[in-house]
Amino acid sequence: MKPNAADYLSREEFEALQLRRLKETVTRVYNLVPFYKAKFDEVGIRPQDIRSLEDIKNLPFTTKQDLRDHYPFGLLAVPMDQVVRIHSSSGTTGKPTVVAYTEHDMKVWIEVMMRSLLMARVGPGDVVHNAYGYGLFTGGLGFHYGAEALGAAVVPSSVGFTKRQLMLMRDFGATILCSTPSYALHLAEVAEEEGFDPRNDFKLRAGFFGAEPASEGLRQAVAEAWGIKYFEAYGLSEIIGPGVAASCEYGELHIFEDHFYPEIIDPATGEVLPEGEEGELVFTTLTKQALPLIRYRTRDISRIYREPCRCGRTILRMGKVVGRSDDMLIVSGVNVFPSQVEHVLTKVEGLTPNYVIVVDKRGVLDVLEVWVEVDERIFTGDLGSLENLKHKLEEELANHLFLRARVKLVEPKTLERSMGKAKRVIDRRELQEKLGG
Template structure:
């Protein structure tokens, strides 16, 4: 099932010809209308006419989040403010937020791509979509909302939080599609269990989970606890919001919609473009955005591109599950560590809950990692010896996977604070 069969299944030759045409138009637009890009291109001796093939893309400069902050709030817009119908912004946890703008055509394109993404999850106009992503300046809520409406589905714009009400509405309204962060979905499953809900008796059929890295093992947890198909969606506010890429029912990576975005994978240290299937940092160039086009934007998200044809019939390449962010990456005693790697190990055992915290400290100039993880309810009443054995096995497995030693601290169920948005996975106490 497709939302737009022609666009989703076009041949590689057609897709690349369309990308080149749209890339050239985008380069001309930013050169003409965005002083930042005109200056960068001039410094590098590049003019719009320099771009004759998709290979020439790598000649262009990268754009970083710092560039967005330096041009706060509207310095990178390519249209006058009279053409901007909406702005969104990042949370701005460090310094100024990054601000993005949309023309009406941008909003329409975004809704189309979300509708396309929802259909990947089997959604139709007959579905009830409970949207528990946050509304407001965050792109998740309104992005999913407009796309679900474009599909013709019934939208429940409940936003995040107020979990008991979420669960009540889920039952009363007959929710079939749940959209939220994976950590919040797990929290809802826990709260529902406490309330005595049987998710197997509810009409939920799919969950579209994104905005934070999550693992295959967390997918199994979500599918088991909520009795639905759990699929990954990818996006970031700087590029558009959710719907840049979406997993189909094959669950073999997220199709990045190449008729609107050109993906590259680079070595985050050198900036060198890496071949398909190699893991590195995802770089995206937008080729249809009007208000806020971005050239070779460094997402800092770590993934790889899978160019193999997907059995679903869609021809757009897939990006594999995001394993972490190069700028959120923990470096502990010279070893790169992502929270999702730890999560995968913890969920192998089946004796812990998918709630954990990485506590990093520095003692005597040596980094130390302590992993707090909740013990499963059925394990908590076991003997001290069994708990010590579990702790030992976890510690050995983590050292084997990560290549560093870490302390494991088993804690009671419901000890680690829950989140109704993005889960907080790391506490870094080092004074670096």
Template sequence: MLKELWNDAEGGFHPASAPDFLPESALREVQLRRLRAVVSRAYENVELFRSRLNDRRLTPASIRSLEDIRELPFTIKADLRDTYPFGLFASPMTDVVRLHASSGTTGKPIVVAYTREDVEVWSEVMARTLACCSLHRGDIVQNAYGYGLFTGGLGAHYGAEALGATVIPISGGNTDRQIMLLRDFGATALCCTPSYFTHLVERAGELDVDLRELPLRVGVFGAEPWSDGMREHIEAQAGIKAFDIYGLSEIIGPGVASECSQHEGLHVFEDHFYPEIIDPETGEALPDGAEGELVLTTLSKRAMPMIRYRTRDITSIITEPCGCGRTVRRIRRIGRRSDDMIIIRGVNVYPSQVEAALLTVEGTLPHYQIILTRDQGLDQMTVEVEVTAEVFSDKVRALEEVRARIAQAIEHILGIRVALRLVAPRSIERSQGKAKRVIDRRAG
């Protein structure tokens, strides 16, 4: 796996990146071969998958082309819960070298497994991810994703090592220490969630540390949706290039897709993860370019193959050639998840819409939180927005105007009335991982 490392700061690509540049015909050939193998493997070893195929009178031999994947049944998150903990494993425990788990929002977590080969593939796709983010051997990577059951920490760690970069495995949290090490060790790249990075930028300001003067040049941000406005803010404040990366534990963890230097969508490492877009209502496959729910099939996963896993993430596939030269297709940045959707008085609302409204008024993105309550059977939405130095004034009238402008902007985008409360700076809890934007206090 660890081939000779010849990538360096002069810009050579890591050999692991070679599949990113495969000619299309070769790529499709690899995909079909791997798809047939993974379907066979799941059919032979996973009871749930076998019975679903049998119900449809399908066998692995039914897969003769890539298009035939559309005949296969979906896998959904509930399947992982229903078979908790090990029901979807396709390998005996003697071949499983690692377990991870994601924090299910309700009750039991989702458990995922890796064989030694799976860990190698994961390291490879994370090395390709970091290479996409312009990192090389010689870069110092401060990895502030949480180490532990969460896949972010170890995923980025193995990828950075496979790339030949230097890893600082600091894990999440302890922001003052993060800032001290950024300065003392001179990391050139930082991996964390975008919301944690905005918190770090804020704290650095309080400590009078100008991140723009540090060697830090790249931010590798993932695990939650973030807007282009937030990117501009982060890049200006910290003097870095911010890259969006995408992944999910059920598929492998981080390393499914990554932005490149062009910042126009994320390249899917589709020799390992086959992407489809479907209509989330009907399940119908949609053509390239159409927006819908992303469905992924793990083409090479051994311990826990996922066939047509519904991610709940809304995006579309970009087929046009990318300026960076990679041939693997791209997905648009994920602005929302189909299950992020809040329904208030019959209106569909996404947190990203609130974010967009805040950006239009303030120019930067303040910390905010959406609180849902129910008053006499009627849903109420309150948006709490922290007062920033940019909008704060000694005059009551000026603050009331800001409040009204933000409320108007949100109502304009959402089409419903919302209550808007200005709250004290730092009063909204800062996440060390994924930001908690919505608090639903509607009982029942």
């Protein structure tokens, strides 16, 4: 059987499979994880009360804070002697979140990574240049194992040493690039600086990009800079790592819902929203053994669609992640997602989407600034055209955000560009509050 056979099951087959697995998972966590037993008892629900998939709405949510509160192994449903892998977040925003895998979990992870990579028909003969971070971060090893299982040659380059990476990509004839989208763009920029033409001097044909939000403009910029097909990899370590969803050749993001059951909820009330509506994505793992999660709140804002895709897959689709419920900035009472700002910036022709959003307080008022890099592609040498650009951006931002934002043009590469996740927002209001200012 092909590793991606499940992508084409009928809806009836799917739902029967999901219900069976959901019942098993709920029974397991109730019996094996004291945290879940206490939470279920609190709302008066028992595993046998789950009779249909709809009944999932009666189960309590799990949050990142729950994982932190039970650091490191408090939520595990298996004894440590069954754990074969442990990953962890960096913990920069609090205590690290720890995730563990049994041998079976690893098989599931490899399967969904294979299904992701098969979207681009990755297989023997492909050279997969894997520039996701190796180590505690799930990105590197997730792609590594999936590509290897498909018989591709994997180059485990990890992040950093950009010029050396480019040399390896050229010399080894990389056909597939795996990285964050911002790093893929950075690689293309450095390739150009080094005198290469990324579209013609490399053999890349496709890339799998994820681990950070990317606007349509950034996707296009990456695809155009390299002349490749852009595939999106969506995932989060709490659920499994990369491999929760992947985009097909039509750019539609398919959720591997035989393993991860999705719901969209209203982030404020927790109510399940009707199909197609925008809200917070919630996942229940259906097959995980070491760290099953019930209705885990991803904080990602998206939609889900059930109708079949042009690619023939029957597994449902999620919309692009438009923001994170905890990345959402509230500026002067208006909700602002960094992705909206990025969308505006990339609409303006020729603009490299490298920017930082700065929110500050002037007196009692919130002030929104967008710092945009002026690089050689937009710099005409003319003062007037830069001023026009600034005004045009300010106008477009006001139209899209329903809020005044001041655009500040800055010199290239002065903005902080991390090798992994790009830091896009500086909220100085928090700092002032912490300092008591």
